[in-house]
Amino acid sequence: MAEDAITDGTTGGAETCCTPPGDVDSDAMATDLQVLTAMGNDTRYELLRRISNADDGVCVCDLEAAVGVSQSAVSQALSRLYTAGLVTRRKEGSWRYYEPTETTAALLETLDELRGAHE
Amino acid sequence: MAEDAITDGTTGGAETCCTPPGDVDSDAMATDLQVLTAMGNDTRYELLRRISNADDGVCVCDLEAAVGVSQSAVSQALSRLYTAGLVTRRKEGSWRYYEPTETTAALLETLDELRGAHE
DNA sequence: GAAACATATTAGTGCTCACTTGTATAAGCT
DNA sequence: AGCTTATACAAGTGAGCACTAATATGTTTC
Incomplete structure (x- = not known):
């Protein structure tokens, strides 16, 4: 089912309004989505920013106080960022x-x- | 292109394990998060890719068939990307x-x- | 070894979100 | 005018997610 748009594109006479787009690389999509969904969250974004602002690496103990959620939540968030x-x-x-x-x-x-x- | 790098108001005598990170610009955070959460979704990411791959602009009718969700879902997704x-x-x-x-x-x-x- | 600290893991839960269905608007066509 | 196509909007719902709380693991110091 790789090739599509063969069925009625030419003979059917159904006029399409624009050029049909090509497929999307599903490997790239999976990789990008993992990154985007990991960053796209208040807590994790702020953790990332704080980690990036510090020159020397940040430990969990400092981050915990900064973002206003429990230690467990910070640990889980960092784990996800790591993954x-x-x-x-x-x-x-x-x-x-x-x-x-x-x-x-x-x-x-x-x-x-x-x-x-x-x- | 130096960042704002707001100095945190830590009044510290307590020994910490590492340098406490500075605050995060909340305006930038809101803007970035809107972008990241909008991109960080299977349907919307694929729509974005398809829109970007086409040179000349894509209409909803083509996208609908490509991503495998209802017309309504595509419309909602595109609305969110627009916002x-x-x-x-x-x-x-x-x-x-x-x-x-x-x-x-x-x-x-x-x-x-x-x-x-x-x- | 025990106690205190630092982080990870597990289980449970409320809430958000992305979808479907149904309907509405708006433009072309006959 | 009606009919069809193209898109948007509204309401409802199921699944996933981000949190808390409790527990486990690991490390340091006594």
């Missing part, structure tokens, strides 16, 4: 430090540019 | 043509680059 490839985490003693990945940096920068330079 | 500033729409006769905005183009391009860049 989506938006943060790295390193363990140091009993603390865990989170740092932004290139994906996070690039997307936040793009968003910043778009906000700053609207036409 | 979020991700597409423009122009009316031509009884059809409506949607085209990507700069925001959409920039974000999809960033996502493409990120996917292609790492191993």
Whole structure:
């Protein structure tokens, strides 16, 4: 069922209003959606911003106080960000430090540019 | 292009495990979240991709068949994308043509680059 | 080993959201 | 005028999600 639009496109006489669009790469879609849905949430977005603003990696204990949800919620949010490839985490003693990945940096920068330079 | 980087009002004598992060610009956060949540959905993402792939603007009638949800759902999705500033729409006769905005183009391009860049 | 701290995991729950169905508006066609 | 097509809007509903609370795991210090 890869090829479509063969059935009645030419002979049926049904005039289409515009060019039918091509398919979407489903692998890319899955990857992008994981990133977008991970970022597209108040708590996780703010965590990402705070992690990105700090130069040296942020631990959960600080983030917890900042975003106003429970420790458990912060942990879950960070876990999700990690799974989506938006943060790295390193363990140091009993603390865990989170740092932004290139994906996070690039997307936040793009968003910043778009906000700053609207036409 | 230095960021605002509001200094937090932490009155600290307490020892923390790392540097406390600064605050997040809530205006920027609201704007970015509207964009991210609008893109972060299967149907809307695919609509955006299809709209972006077409050179000349796409009308709802074609999109409807492509994404596999009802006409009403497509209309609602496009409305949301429009509200979020991700597409423009122009009316031509009884059809409506949607085209990507700069925001959409920039974000999809960033996502493409990120996917292609790492191993 | 026990207690205190730091983070993760599990279970349960209210709320949001994306969909479907039905209806409304508006433009072409006969 | 009616009929058909193209899109939008409104109401209702099921599923997923983000939270809290409780518990578990791991680390440091006594």
